[in-house]
Amino acid sequence: MARIAGVDLPRNKQARIGLTYIYGIGNPRALKILEKANVDAFKHIQNLDEDEVNRIRQVIEDEGGVEGDLRKDVSMHIKRLMDIQSYRGTRHKRSLPVNGQRTRTNARTRKGPRRATVAGKKKATKT
Structure with missing residues (x-):
């Protein structure tokens, strides 16, 4: 091999x-x-x-530019965007799509599984 x-x-x-x-x-x-x-x-x-x-x-x-070196470079570029608090950096930080895609309906890959909405329980009142 x-x-x-x-x-x-x-x-x-x-x-x-x-x-x-x-x-x-x-x-x-x-x-x-x-x-x-x-x-x-x-x-x-x-x-x-x-x-x-x-x-x-x-x-x-x-x-040059393969495997470990390239991965390190890419992560450093993303970290730099986060440090300067650019729009793209904040999107990376919040795990949302970076390149302008809509998030109202799609983007499940980036956002992760849906969180179940829990219906508000009515509190039992004392009589």
């Missing part, structure tokens, strides 16, 4: 698909990485030899 950038790539996937398991690498970037490393994009991960894996690893290290 090939291990690149701290991620075990699935053995039975094509190289172009397997690289997308690394945070920060999507389809277009995976194809560019494989082109620079001179590796066939349709070759399966299990069929890559050690030299090809090392070339892929080297290209990814040269480009």
Whole structure:
């Protein structure tokens, strides 16, 4: 099993698909990485030899911006928005949609499950 950038790539996937398991690498970037490393994009991960894996690893290290470093950068950007109390930062802080979506009806993914409304009980009065 090939291990690149701290991620075990699935053995039975094509190289172009397997690289997308690394945070920060999507389809277009995976194809560019494989082109620079001179590796066939349709070759399966299990069929890559050690030299090809090392070339892929080297290209990814040269480009940078994957896995832990990228996650840290993204979280620091969000933290900065919260610190300066921008609109986007307050939306992140309150776990609401950030990019202007409506929240009256949708946004259940971001807001979480609905909270059940409890009907107000009438207090028993003494007679």
